[in-house]
Amino acid sequence: AGTAGHVRRLALIALFVGFRATHAAAEPAINVSSDTMTSEPTIRAPSYEVVRGQVIAWAEERGGSSISRSELERLWPKRPTQPIVNGEMLERLFSTLALADKRAADLVVRCRAPRTEPRLPDVAWLTTADVPAIERNHLRLLYGRWLSQERLYDESLDQLALLAPADVIDPATLLFYQAVGHHRLLHKSEGLAALDCLLDDTADVPRRYRAVGALMRSDLSALDDTTLDHVARRMDDVRRRLELGRAGKQVRDIEDGVIASLDKLIEEMEKQAQQQQQSSGASPQGSATPMDQPRLAAAHGAGEVDHKRIGNTSGWGDLPPKEREAALQQIGKQFPAHYRDIIEQYFRKLASETPPR
Secondary structure (H helix, E strand, O other), X not given: OHHHHHHHHHHHHHHHHHXXXXXXXXXXXXXXXXXXXXXXXXXXXXXXXXXXXXXXXXXXXXXXXXXXXXHHHHHOOOOOOOOOOHHHHHHHHHHHHHXXXXXXXXXXXXXXXXXXXXXXXXXXXXXXXXXXXXXXXHHHHHHHHHHHHOOOHHHHHHHHOOOOHHHXXXXXXXXXXXXXXXXXXXXHHHHHHHHHHHHHHEOOOOHHHHHHHHHHHHHHHOOOOOOHHHHHHHHHHHHHHHHOOOOOHHXXXXXXXXXXXXXXXXXXXXXXHHHHHHHHHOOOOOOOOOOOOOOOOOOOOOOOOOOOOOOOOOOOOOOOHHHHHHHHHHHHHHOOXXXXXXXXXHHHHHHHOOOOO
């Protein structure tokens, strides 16, 4: 019974994975429009002048910083020739932080390229008291964004979950990657909270964040943890973790949860099948009732059948040598070589059988 149950689960897992792939391919595209905000946004990124003042104050606070005044003026000119948007300001801040600290420089270089080694950077130094808040918060944002892009959503949220929009100069980027992590890990309430904050309360959200955020919010709003879709997503998450070399207790717990959900769904399907069987087996009104006692039907025939001539009494099941060889050659063209031996054995067995009378 245990083996049969295990096989049944494996078959259903394969079925559900196929269902997920088909379901995802068949889902209609969601029409995303630039919706207007119903209220005035309460979260705004600081202006360039404010950020420049914070950066200069941070550099002066460091005292022995290796950042020269000329480098600061190059990255943060008092009067930039062109407007600098939030995303560009964030990248300039990362470059500025890299100039002041070798550890920060190594992290910035690492997070601007794809992951090439399984071992993650050691960022424990970011939690020490001697690291200023502007450096700590924005390097955690950089690292968390990179982890999310590398599909390491648990690790990404470890860096981003405790940051608030007021802690960084680009709140839209923070909220977007928080939402991505919660969405991918099926954290419905947390993901919707981040997306509502991003889409409804934040000003100047980049178009790409708004479009993808609207899709994620629609998807999370319809998420139901009792459906096959939810089970398939958790199975996808297990596969992602295993591909990334994550096979610890957390993955086993997710696997156990998937099996429990499958067992529950199987039980519900079996109950529905039994109910349908019982309802289809009920006799409708006016139908004939079954016999109360079994009895033989009246027999009127002699119980004989006509004999048919089906061939000679010798060579039953055998083919003429020429036709047999042609058949074997045809089999050799269409099937693997070992099929020829099987067919030859079949012919020999037919030839040795006693023909019917």
